Amino acid sequence: MTKPHRTTALADLLLAWYDRHHRDLPWRVSPPMAARGETPDPYRVWLSEVMLQQTTVQAVKSYFALFTSRWPTVTDLARADNEDVMKSWAGLGYYARARNLKKCAEAVAFGHGGVFPDTEEGLKALPGIGDYTAAAIAAIAFNRHSAVLDGNVERVISRLHAIETPLPAAKPEMRALVAAMTPQDRPGDFAQGMMDLGATICTPRRPACALCPFNAQCRVLGQDDPELYPRKAAKKEKPVRLGAAFVAEDETGAIFLRKRVESGLLGGMTEVPGSQWTARIDGDTGTGAAPFAAAWQACGTVVHVFTHFELRLTVYRSKASRDAAAGEGWWQPRETLDGEALPTVMKKAIKQAIPDAFETARKA
DNA sequence: GAGACGTGGAG
DNA sequence: TCTCCAAGTCT
Numbered sequence: 001m002t003k004p005h006r007t008t009a010l011a012d013l014l015l016a017w018y019d020r021h022h023r024d025l026p027w028r029v030s031p032p033m034a035a036r037g038e039t040p041d042p043y044r045v046w047l048s049e050v051m052l053q054q055t056t057v058q059a060v061k062s063y064f065a066l067f068t069s070r071w072p073t074v075t076d077l078a079r080a081d082n083e084d085v086m087k088s089w090a091g092l093g094y095y096a097r098a099r100n101l102k103k104c105a106e107a108v109a110f111g112h113g114g115v116f117p118d119t120e121e122g123l124k125a126l127p128g129i130g131d132y133t134a135a136a137i138a139a140i141a142f143n144r145h146s147a148v149l150d151g152n153v154e155r156v157i158s159r160l161h162a163i164e165t166p167l168p169a170a171k172p173e174m175r176a177l178v179a180a181m182t183p184q185d186r187p188g189d190f191a192q193g194m195m196d197l198g199a200t201i202c203t204p205r206r207p208a209c210a211l212c213p214f215n216a217q218c219r220v221l222g223q224d225d226p227e228l229y230p231r232k233a234a235k236k237e238k239p240v241r242l243g244a245a246f247v248a249e250d251e252t253g254a255i256f257l258r259k260r261v262e263s264g265l266l267g268g269m270t271e272v273p274g275s276q277w278t279a280r281i282d283g284d285t286g287t288g289a290a291p292f293a294a295a296w297q298a299c300g301t302v303v304h305v306f307t308h309f310e311l312r313l314t315v316y317r318s319k320a321s322r323d324a325a326a327g328e329g330w331w332q333p334r335e336t337l338d339g340e341a342l343p344t345v346m347k348k349a350i351k352q353a354i355p356d357a358f359e360t361a362r363k364a
Numbered sequence: 365g366a367g368a369c370g371t372g373g374a375g
Numbered sequence: 376t377c378t379c380c381a382a383g384t385c386t
Binding site: 049050051054058096100128131132133152153192198205 | 379380381382383384385
């Protein structure tokens, strides 16, 4: 079937724009680099795509540098210690990504001879790789003609075609439109170009329509407020959960830590002992959940907002002797606290109890 | 389809 | 202060 002339023209406009205005990113082979003969490394493409899931470019940069420096190949990552991977991911969020990252590296290294599958279908069979990431790796790393649809592309497409169907119901329709637009030549650059366009021009707020290569074809521009697209269902209110966190310090300044269960919220990460964060507002904020008997002293509240609820932790501190602590857990020396797999909410709790906890760690 | 799953930055 | 949200995936 012959593709309509108009869609081909759109791809040409986009690629011309990308050649001129592409972002230079550490994981990217930009057009000038490709002209010099550089080719994408599937490992780096995959790693960056996973890190970028629901995460800003700015936040990803330092983590990408750390991971590629520490584990230059997928086999290096596959052989790494799980704990080291979790520690290196700490702070980036969505920790299931790190657990799946390791599993995926193992599958590629030990199940595929260290070579990534080069098809969407093969990629999607791997842990942590869904529709978007499979299509993105296939297009960017393997030059496959796949329809890459992420949040940026959804925004561009929804405005370009004035799509009234709200997300996520509109996804199949959008994917079909992207597939029809994607050129046989340079599908990877087309995908990256669409994402760059969404990130820098066709932005959620105050889009720079005057600079957009599609402004002559855009169905929304001039008819309606582009910011109203894509249409989305109204979001729900976040419930509040309450809990307690216990920061115990021994004679040497070491802090008592535990490891969370592998699945669920902050799965596999390190924590200070605490109460259950009940689904209701009346969780245990007292010392009933303290890990051991000590002179627990309330020292304020930490508020942390997760994706689907707000957590208010009453923080307690105590000076305890090592013998007092029983049960699972360990005393982490102050100077190595910063290298632990502590999620941000746990760092906040520790700082609330011991304001200079991490400064002490860095100086030591 | 809907809910779980983090965090920090921008307006 | 507060709302939105950034290259989604899994169940």
